[in-house]
Every structure is written in C-alpha cells, then in structure tokens.
Amino acid sequence: MPPDSPPVAIAAPELPISAPPGLFALFSAFAKMSLSGFGGVLVFARRGIVDQHRWMTAEEFNETFALCHFLPGPNVVNLSVVFGSRFRGVPGSIAAFAGLVGPPVVVVTILAVLYARFGEIDALRRTLSGVSCAAVGLLIAVVFRMMMPLIKKRDVVGVVVMAAVFTAIGVLRLPLPAVLLVAMPLSVAITFVMRRRGAA
Amino acid sequence: MNFNESPIWTLISTFGLMSLFAVGGANAAIPEMHRIAVDVQHWMTDKQFADVYAISQLSPGPNVLIVTLIGYAVAGVAGALAATLAMCVPTAMLAYWVSRLMTRSSHSRWPALIQASLVPLSIGLMGASGLVLALTSDRTWTAAFVTAAVAVLAFATRLNPLWLLLAGGLLGFAGVIG
Numbered sequence: 001m002p003p004d005s006p007p008v009a010i011a012a013p014e015l016p017i018s019a020p021p022g023l024f025a026l027f028s029a030f031a032k033m034s035l036s037g038f039g040g041v042l043v044f045a046r047r048g049i050v051d052q053h054r055w056m057t058a059e060e061f062n063e064t065f066a067l068c069h070f071l072p073g074p075n076v077v078n079l080s081v082v083f084g085s086r087f088r089g090v091p092g093s094i095a096a097f098a099g100l101v102g103p104p105v106v107v108v109t110i111l112a113v114l115y116a117r118f119g120e121i122d123a124l125r126r127t128l129s130g131v132s133c134a135a136v137g138l139l140i141a142v143v144f145r146m147m148m149p150l151i152k153k154r155d156v157v158g159v160v161v162m163a164a165v166f167t168a169i170g171v172l173r174l175p176l177p178a179v180l181l182v183a184m185p186l187s188v189a190i191t192f193v194m195r196r197r198g199a200a
Numbered sequence: 201m202n203f204n205e206s207p208i209w210t211l212i213s214t215f216g217l218m219s220l221f222a223v224g225g226a227n228a229a230i231p232e233m234h235r236i237a238v239d240v241q242h243w244m245t246d247k248q249f250a251d252v253y254a255i256s257q258l259s260p261g262p263n264v265l266i267v268t269l270i271g272y273a274v275a276g277v278a279g280a281l282a283a284t285l286a287m288c289v290p291t292a293m294l295a296y297w298v299s300r301l302m303t304r305s306s307h308s309r310w311p312a313l314i315q316a317s318l319v320p321l322s323i324g325l326m327g328a329s330g331l332v333l334a335l336t337s338d339r340t341w342t343a344a345f346v347t348a349a350v351a352v353l354a355f356a357t358r359l360n361p362l363w364l365l366l367a368g369g370l371l372g373f374a375g376v377i378g
Contacts (some may be wrong), residue, residue, distance in 0.1 A: 034260065034261045034262065035260045035261065036260065037260055037261060037262070038258075038259075038260050038361065038362045040262075040263060041261065041262050064299075066315065067295075067298065067299060067302060068295060069224075069225075069315070070314055070315040070318050071291060071294060071295050071298060072219065072220050072221055072222050072223050072291050072294070073219045073220070073222050073225070073226075073287070073288070073290070073291025073292070073294070073295070074222070074225055074226045074262050074263065074264035074287065074288060074291070075225045076262045077262060077264060077288045077291070077292055078291060078292060078295035081292040081295050081296050082295050082296065082299040085296055085299065085300075086299075090296075093292070093296055097288070097292060100261075100262065101261070101262070101264075101284065101288060103261070104259060104260055104261025104262070104265055105261075105265065105268050105280070105281070105284055107259050107260065107261070108255070108256065108259045108261065108265045108268050108269060108280075109268065109272060109277060109280050111255050111258075111259055111269075112255070112268070112269050112272040112273070112280065113272075115251065115252075115255060115269075116272075116273075119248075119251065123373060125251075126372045126373055126375060126377065127369045127370075127372045127373040128250075128251045128254045128255070128369075128372065129250070129251075129254075129337065129343070129372045129377055130346070130368040130369045130370065130371045130372020130373065130376075130377050131254040131257070131258060131365050131366075131368050131369040131372065132250045132251065132253055132254035132257075132333070132337040132368075133337050133338060133343045133344075133346040133347045133350070133368050133371075133372070133377060134346060134347070134350045134364050134365050134367065134368025134369070135253060135254055135257040135333075135337075135365060135368070136253075136330060136333040136334050136337050136338070136347045136350075137346070137347040137348065137349065137350025137351040137353075137354060137364070137368075138257070138350060138351070138354050138361050138364060138365070139227060139326065139329060139330050139333065140330040140334070140347070140351040141350070141351045141352075141353075141354035141355040142227075142326065142354075143323060143326045143327045143330050144351070144355050145355060146319075146323045146326065147323055147327075150319075150320060150323070155320070157320075158319070158320035159320070161317075161320040161321060161324065162320040162321070162323050162324040162327070163324065164324065165320075165321050165324030165325055165328070166324040166325075166327045166328050166331070169231045169232075169324070169325060169328035170231060170327060170328030170329075170330075170331040170332060171328075171331070173231070173235055173239075175232070175235065176218065176221050176229065176231070176232035176235075176325075177217065177221050180221050180223060180321075183321055184223075184317075184318070184321065187317040187318070187320065187321055188313065188314060188317045190317070191313060191316055191317035192313060192317075195313070
C-alpha cells in the first residue's frame with residue numbers, strides 16, 4: 001500500500017480511526033508536528049494524530065501519553081516511539097523518532113554553528129539574554145500551572161515531596177540520580193500508604 | 201586515543217545516564233545539565249548555558265534539543281549527534297519495552313500509583329529548573345522583572361509563547377535588560 005494514499009473509508013466523518021500509517025507517513029507526520037512545535041511539540045502531536053490524521057481517538061492518545069509521561073526521558077520522544085511501534089513495529093518507531101528529532105536537530109545544529117561564529121557580537125548577546133529571560137518566565141508559568149491541581153486538591157504529601165525535590169536539586173544542587181533514588185521509592189511508598197488508609 | 205577521555209564518550213555516558221533519570225522530561229533535567237556542563241565538566245560558562253537554553257527555546261522541536269546544543273559546544277556536529285542520541289535512545293527503548301508489556305498485561309493499579317507519586321516529583325524538578333535558569337539568566341533587576349512579567353502573562357493568558365520570547369529578544373536588543 002502506498003503510505004500516502006488517503007484511505008477511502010475516512011471520507012465518512014463518523015469513522016474516528018483511519019487506516020494505519022505507513023513508514024513514510026509516520027516520518028513526515030512527525031517531522032511536520034515537530035517543526036511547527038515552538039515551545040513544545042505535544043499540542044501539535046495531539047492535533048496531528050487525533051484531529052488531522054485520525055490515527056487515534058483522543059482517549060487512546062491520552063492513555064499513550066500518560067504512559068510516556070511517567071517514564072523518564074523526553075516525553076514526546078517516548079510518545080513517537082510508542083506510537084510508531086503500535087502501527088509498524090520497530091521500523092515504525094524508528095521512522096516516527098527520526099521524523100520527530102531529525103529535522104529539528106538539523107535546524108538547531110545550524111543555529112549552533114551560527115552561535116559559535118557570531119555569539120560574541122554584542123547585539124546578538126543582548127538579544128539572546130532577553131530571549132532567555134523570557135524563556136525562563138515561560139518555564140516558571142508552566143510550573144505554576146502544573147502546581148495548581150496539587151494545591152486545589154490540598155495534596156499535602158505532594159506539596160512536601162515537590163518542595164523537598166525543589167530544595168535538593170535547585171537550592172542544594174545535589175546530583176539528580178542520588179536525589180531520585182531516594183525520592184522515588186519514598187514518594188511511591190507514601191502515596192501507597194496514604195491510599196490504603198484512604199480506602200480503609 | 202584513550203577511550204575514557206574522549207569527549208564524545210563523556211557526552212554519551214553523561215546523557216545516557218541522565219536520560220533514564222529525567223523524570224518529567226528534558227526540562228526537568230536542566231539543573232543536572234547545568235551542574236554537569238558548567239560546574240563539573242566546565243564545558244561552558246553560565247552565560248553560554250543561558251544562551252543555549254534561549255536558542256533551544258527559539259527553535260522548533262522537542263525540548264530535548266538543548267542537549268544537541270551542549271553536545272555541539274563540546275565536540276562539534278559529532279558531539280551534537282552523540283548527545284542527542286544518548287539522551288533519547290535509552291529511554292525510547294525503555295518506553296518501547298514497557299508499552300509492549302502494558303498492552304499484554306491487564307491494567308493494574310501500579311501504573312496509576314507510580315504516576316500519582318511521580319507528578320509532584322517532576323513538578324519539583326521543573327521548579328528547580330526555573331530557579332537555576334533564573335539565577336543564570338537574570339543578572340540584573342530589570343532582567344528579573346522581565347522574567348516575572350513573562351511568567352505572569354504566560355500563566356494568566358493564552359498568548360502564544362513565541363510572542364513573549366520575541367518580546368524578550370526585542371527588549372534585550374534595545375539594551376533595556378543590560
């Protein structure tokens with residue numbers, strides 16, 4: 001089957017899922033999502049996979065993303081691999097991964113070359129300083145958005161774990177693996193105990 | 201050539217390990233990247249690290265690309281590729297393996313429990329990223345004010361983040377931030 005030929009069946013809007021994508025379709029779809037993803041690809045991945053190509057329902061997408069979010073590493077990278085493998089096995093995951101990461105790596109490498117050559121120019125230094133100030137603000141806003149559910153639920157344990165990790169990594173500057181090897185089992189154990197108590 | 205002293209090998213081992221500990225994605229691992237790149241290995245200065253973060257936010261694609269830029273600063277194009285693959289491949293293989301396992305087994309309550317206990321952890325890590333980056337980027341009061349203003353705007357409105365980045369760049373270009 002030529003991967004790009006639109007399956008006839010999806011002409012009917014009541015069918016939520018279209019035919020599984022081929023390898024080239026996987027590569028080009030992820031490349032498109034990735035290249036339009038300024039400040040995070042997830043929004044574009046959801047739009048592309050669920051709304052545009054109808055390769056997954058919104059619910060399937062959420063389940064897949066939840067899995068990728070609790071695994072370590074770049075979430076969208078995990079998503080591309082899991083998504084690609086669901087349709088085309090290992091070659092599919094490689095195609096989706098290459099589409100997601102390949103083109104932007106080329107873009108960012110070109111920017112790196114330019115920065116290495118022109119990074120000392122004063123106007124560019126000032127501009128980049130301004131951009132990084134704004135970029136840090138964006139990150140802080142994301143952190144506060146993520147914190148809101150914890151605070152609304154009055155999740156005391158969650159807030160304490162969050163504050164402890166923040167202090168250990170951000171203030172004390174301890175190495176990440178050491179902190180996580182202590183914090184992860186503790187957090188899981190406390191959550192487990194609290195839930196059992198809540199259920200009893 | 202001594203295998204253990206090659207910068208490419210250091211990049212691979214550093215980011216390969218970090219990949220497996222980056223709970224909450226690449227942005228949560230920024231303090232660790234800063235610690236290693238600036239404090240431990242002396243690959244770059246504070247200012248260069250802040251620049252690299254700015255460039256990674258300006259370019260399209262996943263947040264993990266900051267690793268590509270660090271790799272490039274250390275060992276050119278080969279370093280960029282090595283760092284990127286080291287940061288992505290171990291966790292991608294783990295994701296592949298776990299997703300296979302999960303589709304075969306019925307849904308247990310473990311994934312939900314682990315997820316619930318990891319969420320506050322990853323928020324704490326992202327918060328630490330915000331602090332570390334603010335300390336590297338905001339060296340004047342005006343700079344700190346711009347960061348705070350962007351944080352409030354991005355939190356309270358649905359403005360496209362790209363506009364806020366460009367506004368920051370313009371203020372910097374105009375010499376307001378200093």
